[in-house]
Amino acid sequence: MSNIYRDVTLNQVSEQDIGKTIRVAGWVENIRDHGGVSFIDLRDMYAVMQIVIRDGKLLEGIRKEQAITVEGLIEKRDEETYNPKIPTGTIELDAKEVTVLGEVYSQLPFEVMTSKSVVHEDVRLKYRYLDLRNQKVKDNIIFRSKVISYLREKMTSMGFLELQTPILCASSPEGARDYIVPSRKFKGKFYALPQAPQQYKQLLMVSGFDKYFQIAPCFRDEDARADRSPGEFYQLDFEMSFATQEDVFAVGEEVLSSVFEKFAPEGSVVTKAPYPIISYKQAMLEFGSDKPDLRNPLRIIDVTDFFQKCTFKPFIGKTVRAIRVHADMSKGFHEKLLKFATGLGMGGLGYLEVLEDGSYKGPIDKFIPDDCKEEFRTLAGLEVGDTIFFMADKEERAAYYAGMIRNELGEKLDLIEKNAYRFCYVNDFPMFEKDPETKKIGFTHNPFSMPQGGLEALNTMDPLDILAYQYDIVCNGVELSSGAVRNHDMQIMEKAFEIAGYDKEVLKNKFGALYTAFQYGAPPHAGMAPGVDRMIMLLRNEENIREVIAFPMNGNAQDLMCGAPNEVTEQQLREVHIKVRD
Template sequence: MTTPNIYRSRILNEISESDVGKTIRVAGWVENIRDHGGVSFIDLRDMYGVLQVVLRDTSLLDGITKENCISIEGVIDHRDEETYNPKIPTGTIELEAHSIDMLGKVYHQLPFEIMTSKEIREDVRLKYRYLDLRNQKVKDNIIFRSQVISFLRQKMTEMGFLEIQTPILCASSPEGARDYIVPSRKFKGRFYALPQAPQQYKQLLMVSGFDKYFQIAPCFRDEDARADRSPGEFYQLDFEMSFATQEEVFRVGEEVLTATFEKFAPEGASVTAAPYPVISYKDAMLQFGSDKPDLRNPLRIMDVTEFFQRCTFKPFLKRTVRAIRVHADMSKGFHEKLLKFATSIGMGGLGYLEVMEDNSYKGPIDKFIPDDMKQEFAELTGLEVGDTIFFIADKEERANLFAGQLRNELGERLDLIEKNAFRFCFVNDFPMYEYNKDEKKMDFTHNPFSMPQGGLEALNTMNPEDILAYQYDIVCNGVELSSGAVRNHDLDIMVKAFEIAGYSEEDLKTKFGALYNAFQFGAPPHAGMAPGIDRMIMLLRNEDNIREVIAFPMNGNAQDLMCGAPGIVTETQLREAHIKVRD
């Protein structure tokens, strides 16, 4: 015979009108107390719901305050009809309390009201995160997160992927972000690192003969926080496939992300159907001014550099010139406000033209376009009556950046952004290398373990800055959700690729010894990617800050205000790890 639970016989969402007349025991937290003169009420909350409790014997309230954890025994009864609460499932019933047991007292004044915790300062919320999580909206994000992760696991398993956990303590890698390092007690002066990603391990699993691997992988990077990046740690859906091409990885990414967003997106949301648009890095920078294009914004950037080299406007000569055409009603003073924004981001000015009813142009740039070139310009840019076209001129990199920011600003100010939509695309064909002016050497631009397009021949014969890699990102609504690549599995190509970036073969043996050795024993072609789970959930919940979807996040300064990390350790701990702290 099962021993009955001494704290509760029901959770609150299991109680209904069919229980009227029954004696039950419930447990939870006191959300609210109301005194109606001789009769008092408690709103009792557990993880699953809220129930009104009526106390006709008001002495039962002695010592009870908000957020006490209590257990109540009583009889379920109908509420008076005029007091029904349609906002909660138990809104037509109440529990008449016969006895109350105190389970957990509140010893201090609450630092904030639970119901309105999302409205207070973040540092206070994070210090008392265990109270903040009692807020139903905050709790719902964490429950939602659990449901999404459970679905991802189920989906990947159904698609034939095997879940394998890779090590947390690993070797430090010289590539990527800054490592978190962990001192070794047994090996003086040596250190582990927490994995920035399971990169080498998942590639080694492919060499080991596993065909399709995945895991919900914790990743650790000592980098600064942003609204869409949690400092310290994050989780990603990491997967890798043997004998796979870039396009086959795309199909897997599309299937799992489309299924997840269609299942968990808000009601009525539109989700990009597979196949997703594929945009090269070069085209993304040109058309969107960013390698993270937000396709909800219909505006596109045009290259009008060559045209303006044939005009007489000196600020555009010998500059990269980008243009954005807009067809929208603009309020009085719109151009001045947009100019103010342009100068705030570092632009020297903002040229524009308006197309009038007679197809003539109005604006400061008009007089610098020769009359016999105006028809050519209209055809080049697709100008029509009622259009306004804005111009950005600078060095290419800055012109792209400014044009992208202006495109986003125009989309927001003119309310052009598609509502309740999740627009996915792939961005691919990233450059393999970029020149580091400070160190006067070539650096990898993305993942150093990627396969260069053209293989060994490209590495031997092409200018490194012209070599593209089989690298790709998935972007949703302007947020990078995933990066991935076809991996380099050929030892000769690996040696040459790293040589261009300044690594000798001896460096490879020392710093990437496992891959260097494994690739000598029949490595298969393999590819994969890793969508970020925190960002995925942030988008689905329409949260502006990623910390809202993490149970116990650090603050923006990488501090755990609740537990006091990073903290001071004892001299004994330092000695055991062979560490001396410098002043």
């Protein structure tokens, strides 16, 4: 049965069709009047084609972004009018009939093919259906579809079974803020949207499914960032039974290396397996962050002990970190870097330069005893032409400042490796942390992680010294994935939650399914969940995650296109037993 709107899509038309009468359909991208002869650039999802209008009546009422169908004869263009930028650039369609299928009744809020940087983001998001007609924006979404399709094929080929877990689930007291859904049938009770399929995928392992995955929607009531969409996101969630940390590492490396090698821009370099493994402690020391960007060659060193032997009072009793750089830096550069440092909250930015004769120049030189200067040269690996910068504060702040200065130096001195995707694992995260305000012990990350040392560690060690079998995959300074070897032992689970302030009754109430399931032969299991949105954001070199999502919320967690969040009727509220307080 023939299609009444089009015989072919525009990408299917070629020079082989010259002399044929065909019907095509799409949107009017542009109209050009050349006096007696007019041209329409017709666009569908697949390509653009030039339509020649020799009968002016056919053009009456035609305007940009109308959906139209056109019938006419395919002709060869004059050679001087070839357009090498489009696949159909050597042919055109001589229109005999033009019919409007979808009228444009209002003035367009913006030119669809205009660069996205020209149009305010809120306007783009309000009229996202128009924004998605822009080829560059549409290409991101098509690219996303191809990546997700490849991930599914890859995981299936590795023996993983795709399974779906519930969207309506129970609220949990850990992690980020839940989105809650009131129950109509059970007054005063609520469902929650899943922050991740955490408990369900663990229960699948207890159920005897050996390898599970899904492209999982996750919901967290968090504020937006450039690499985090408010409300919802997708992750490649997978879990494996009878698996160790190393087994998960091998799967993560195979999947991510293959997808980045296939989809990264041409000429890009991708880290080969095995990925570097960096402990959390080492990452915070050498990079000042648990999300190290390995494209930056600069490393942070600890010089705390050395400066306790010196007379520079601002460093005494503080954690002191340093960064050595070999580059020419003007006085203006130093001034800009100092301004950046003070903007972070630093009191200043000490430095030393190594001169031709090996001596030091800089405000801190006079505070280093002469008999210690050679020791410092060796400690810091200094050479002629080096500059070394110092950051001092309490340990956590010193690490943060050093990490930020490292990033700034890498960017401003153009040291960041180009066209590269540098992966690493960060592991050995602390199991527990102390809340700076309440001083209470709580979980650092995932409460379902296995503590290193098991029950004995929980019973005998200071909780703040216990490490967890937790790990992240980081690429170019972006956390792509988090994961863990799971705590599958009921006794270990009870003790871990007890340390974090949850008694057995809370455990049974909030995590009852897991708690009970672990009494029936739970296998050791482990997994992780690389973020799909962040993966595609990196592959497309986009700075904002909203550019790779078809219908994103804005940075204020609003759907400007459909008007969410919005008010509901009093009847709807009554049905779910909700009253809105003033």
